Amino acid sequence: MSGALSSGAISAAAPRATWQNPRIFSTLLLVFLAGAATGAVSMKFGLHDILHRSGPPTSKETVLQKFRTDLNLTPAQTEKISLILDDYRHYYQSVQDQEDDIRATGKMRILQELDPDQRVKFQKMMAEIPPQLAPKP
Numbered sequence: 001m002s003g004a005l006s007s008g009a010i011s012a013a014a015p016r017a018t019w020q021n022p023r024i025f026s027t028l029l030l031v032f033l034a035g036a037a038t039g040a041v042s043m044k045f046g047l048h049d050i051l052h053r054s055g056p057p058t059s060k061e062t063v064l065q066k067f068r069t070d071l072n073l074t075p076a077q078t079e080k081i082s083l084i085l086d087d088y089r090h091y092y093q094s095v096q097d098q099e100d101d102i103r104a105t106g107k108m109r110i111l112q113e114l115d116p117d118q119r120v121k122f123q124k125m126m127a128e129i130p131p132q133l134a135p136k137p
Contacts, residue, residue, distance in 0.1 A: 060085050 063085060068078050107126070111119055 060089065 060082070064078065064082055067073055067081055071077075073081065110122065114122055
């Protein structure tokens with residue numbers, strides 16, 4: 001009889017599915033809410049701008065049209081600003097090219113100082129750098 005009684009007690013006290021356990025459910029809910037709050041706060045304080053920062057405007061005409069509309073530019077001002085934007089694009093590209101050359105030179109100088117095993121490790125390290133920080137080829 002005690003065997004029958006104990007098996008009935010076990011089935012009556014069988015644990016619920018883990019997600020139905022109030023302690024586990026509340027812990028998971030708390031972790032989720034803490035993560036959501038952390039994400040919201042970090043986005044609020046500038047992480048969004050860092051993650052979604054874009055480079056220079058993609059179209060000179062788009063920028064020029066926005067300036068023309070928002071600033072009520074005269075045709076003469078529009079023409080002069082168009083030339084300034086052209087100069088800026090050429091300058092920006094020149095700076096980018098110089099930056100690429102500096103990175104390549106630095107990488108080559110480092111490689112010259114390494115033995116073959118170190119070179120392999122260095123190349124692997126360079127491949128693991130996040131794309132926004134990695135030197136351009």
